[in-house]
Amino acid sequence: MMEFFNETYHTARKEHCCECCERKIHIGERYSYQAGKFEGEFFDRRYHIDCSMKMKDFWEDNLDYDGSFTYDEMRDWWYDTFCYNCKFLVENGGNCDSDMDKRIWCTRYRRGDSDDQP
Secondary structure (H helix, E strand, O other): OEEEEEEEEEEOOOOEEOOOOOOEEOOOOEEEEEEEEEOOEEEEEEEEHHHHHHHHHHHHHOOOOOOOOOHHHHHHHHHHHHHOOOHHHHHOOOOOHHHEOOOOOEOOOOOOOHHHOO
């Protein structure tokens, strides 16, 4: 159970690693810094703004989750939610792994695009 949680936005003064996609957060890039306490354990993490937004989408669609998750579960959710009708999936013969980020989502997709298409 989440005991407390805080999210702030910063501009990187040094390089960080995004916990979600494991890519670098570059100097000068805006990022989300999250800190809190979950089941008695303190945590802090940094995410690209886009990664943070994808996580929020995941939580909105999975309100019944108990609070624990893996990034692989988020990738599966992404695939099941957005990839099924995607024009790029069809163009790639049903295999978009080459267009997918390391852990989670297609970099061509932006939430709010018409028909949930990239």
